[in-house]
Amino acid sequence: MNVLTDNFAAFRDGFLKTVELTAYSSLLALVLGILIAGFRVSPVPALRVFGTVWVTLLRNTPLVLLFLIVTLGLPALGLKGWDSFWLAVMALGCYTSAFICEAIRSGINTVPVGQAEAARSIGMTFTQTLSQIVLPQAARTAIPPVGSLIIALTKNSAIASGFDVMELGALQTQLNADAGYDILVIFLWIAVCYLIITLTLSGLFRLLENRLAVAR
């Protein structure tokens, strides 16, 4: 009796769902994270305040609570057609964006001051300086922490199993209910699935890091 071969379809679906969930959430987290990081260093005070509040609130909110806020709150705000998968993407993406914003800000911190000064001296505006000079250089140092954040996101996506998303985490409860299998074996296979995803991710990010590395 082998858990994996007996339930191969369930494992495959769960695996793909986790990958999909991670991919969409990462995309949202990156876009929001860069945007909010831009807000936090912008010359407009209102945007800076918004950025600070966003980061402070989200970093201090338990993810489970955020899931509750999103799954209960968004339908109340009128987003009724959303199914649980997209709600989970919202929760995971927004949560991780706060951390990505901070990683990018630390990255911006490492860009030598002369770069921005030179950009300004040739007449670049704030948006130009940030998007063409500072962010591309910041990206280099920000990649390792962003990589670990995306890996953390993958692990966090297991929480979505409690909110009606049939991903890898949900397998554990589902296969338990059907009993008969050794719980440790189920756990082991799920662990392997997660390791495949996280190891692939860290490989990808290491590749990216090497590609972008320059001798300074």
Add this chain to the structure above:
Amino acid sequence: MKVRRTAAAVVLAMAVTATACGKEGSPDDDKTGKDAPKLSYKVNTAADVKDSPVWSKVKGKRIKIGTKADQPNLGYEDPSTGKRSGFDAEIARMIAAELGFDEQHIDWKTVPTEARETQLSSGGVDFYVGTYTINDERKKQVDFGGPYYLAGQDLLVDKDSDIKTPEDIKGKKVCSVTGSTPLKRIKEKKYGVAKAKAQQGYQLCVQDLNNGQVDAVTTDDTILKGYAAQNDGLRVLGKPFSEEPYGVGLKKGDKALRDAINDAIETNQKNGNWKKAYDATLGKSGIPAPTPPKVDRY
């Protein structure tokens, strides 16, 4: 820093004053209590189930009863007073009285569906009354007294919904609770639902129904009746498509206690307490009391 510390102080002060001025009682005190007939059961002081290890252990002390807490008119705990009410709670009180325990000697414990078997076998609760369907799978792990009520899976829909029979559910969106038997059943091919949504609780399903996100909520009719009573615009179809005999769960192998519980159920069915309890709870949905099921001493 200063600002933050002041904020913390303010919050703390608020918390302290809030605790200090907490009101006693419940917001619904004036609503209930008038129309509901007072239910009380004569405590059998001569109760003796000395062959039961569970009973002997709690004799003269307090009995731990497991139940649900979020099902109005069935197994419900008032959040502001902590009082238990509902049909399951009344059945539990009847049995406790027959076993020699009055209300003051009952320790209520809220036990969710997933934890029922482990709570019973570990002694976390002495017996359990809470929409506990008797089936062979469960009989392997626990024993059942009763049944004390015969429920069935049904549908909760909008009053002017076009769903009139269980067959109309084809192609519709239905909601039930994660991992529950009703959810598993409604997913079967023959019902042909478009989507079976799994939620963390029935209230969330009912809210989805009110919001128009799903077309029906499905679970035992007893549970649905409670929500129908809470929400004016909803009704229960009243055409159950499964049989759910509710039993009293107890630790496996305690035959003496099982017999005592069966006796208690039969006594209270005969002396009219069963019907009184029904009328005061589930009966509020307007559906008259059915004939109580025959106790099955398997």
Add this chain to the structure above:
Amino acid sequence: MSASVLYDVPGPKARRRNRVYGVISTLALLGLIAFVIYRLDDTGQFQAGLWDDYQYANTQDRILEGLLTTLKTFALAAVLSLALGAVLAAGRLSDHRWVRWPTAVLVEFFRAMPLLIMIFLLYYAYFDTEPMWALVIGLTLYNGSVQSEIFRAGINAVPKGQSEAAYAIGMRKTQVMTRVLIPQAVRSMLPSIISQLVVTLKDTSLGFIILYEELLYVGKAFAERTPPENGVYAFIPMVIVFGSIYILLCLALSSLATWIERSTKRSRKGAPTAAPAGAATVMADPSHSADGGSRDGDARGGGPKAD
């Protein structure tokens, strides 16, 4: 922030433009907040009946009970994870390869596993009547591994000369550790340790999923039991009340981290090991992380604070 070098000191025209942007973005944000409040009101979330329960003594006692349960779980997990972290860090810094390797594998494994999956395993396999221990042990294993990495990084960050000097005057390894390296490392590690503790505190809410009666579970139970008003259940009020409690708790803990970070920085002024001057970077003011988290923690600890 005013010292940012990303943009020129605004002239009259830029100031005007920034003001326009400021007004527009403020209006947009206020509009968003107003919309949220309007929608919540419109969908009946502010009906008195949904909030009434919170003024009763019994309700408040329950919330307090849930809060205490959460804090107790957190305290246990914090103490145990710090202890485990110390043991694992000692293992990874050991001179013996047969100690170093297995600990490294353990640490990497527990860091790579989703915490919830581990808690599920502990809950279903070993602690199905004691969800608290499933939660505490799960939190300890995960956070202990992360803490051990923080300890290790902190100790490795102490300049090499320190341990060399200590060995030169004849100290043994234990002495070098306890007398020289750890006292110096603790200071620099403290912010990271505390921000990991914030993560631990946040993760106690995972108990909600295994039906452990901590704060969030109490909140959900309230919301379910409060009778609905016009078809609306008290979930949003619950999220608002309990969300604020969680955020305040975490904020209090993370502002402790910021405070320690600042005060240790101050006390190290003039020391040769002081961090390289932040002035040489794009954001001239390194201390403007008003969010209360520790940037060091994110950068050094590899950032997996997101759980």
